Amino acid sequence: MDKRDIKRIQMKFGKFLDPFVIVVIIAVFSLSALSLVNLSPRTYTGFQKDVLGATTENSSFNVTIEKVGGKHNYISNEILNKISPTHYVYKAKVGSMGAGQYSKPIFRISATGLQSQNLDFELLYSDSSKTKISLMDKASNISYILKDSDGKTYKQSTKVPSQETEYYLVLENTSYIFFDQIVEIRIFITN
């Protein structure tokens, strides 16, 4: 088949491609519009919304979360930001470490009176996909897995403890981690 034949075929059947080109043009327009809309940021409401979408404020809020602090060989530069009375963000740097399990008390939760609120934990950010990250409630000795060794993350929820308790950050590696990483955990107090 020479060039003239190809051109002849193109001329004969090329017109049937026009509707597809129109669809592609529409797709280019729509995708740019959708990208513009999707790239528009939103305000995080997370777990704070109830079924009707209204934010529930609790005027007699009596749950406090404090950073434990202290020194650790691998977990350092800890920050606990109080975003709102119901929302905290914990951030820490985790240094390079060998295979094994490492833990450190990171925050203390105290509550007064009868509690009906829930505590929700969510891993916001973690560099390493192979480190298993969990939180452990010292009082009840229950662990909440935030990320498994396959990199899958989990949102965890529990009742606000009636007595003061410390939560431990537990890191488990099966092999040596050569680089520093940042771990961020969101904590919500919900009704």
Place this chain on the structure above:
Amino acid sequence: MSNLLKRVLKISILPAALIIVAKVIGLYIAIKYFQLEVFIDNNPENLFSIQLYFMDQTSTLLANSLSNFTVLIALAAVNAYLIFKYRLAIIYNNNPKTIVKLTKLNLISWVNKKDNDFIKVFVWTVFLWMVCFIIMSDVFAQGTYQWIGIFAFVVCIMSTWVLIRTFEIESQIIYPDQPNKLY
């Protein structure tokens, strides 16, 4: 395959990419300059599951407004450039004084390029309209500052007016003997 469609498709890729790039740059400037706390969450319910979130309403409004304004300015600037070039090319063809001036400034080749056509101006204007409508709808949803919405509305009207004027010039080129014919 239709040459017109091929040309439209070829032209429309650049403004589509510019919209996304300008939005990202606008967001980056807002986050860096105002030191806003931002994070990305995964929401499978949405069309695109990845979503940017800010912690408070003020930060969201600020970042969204600044990024929308960046997109609007970027598109409007390119549109203005294309229209200016197109109009200059038309005047250049009809006015000897302009030819002399452009020759002195060594801009003849810039004005007289083959890609200087009405369809390019039209496609870019359509993208500008689209951005203006998105920004105005965002203003109604209280996601962007009101003055940016008003600015977008003015840009939309101005671009429509300029496009109509450009179309009139184009129709005069196609039908030079019938000055009252508008197609």
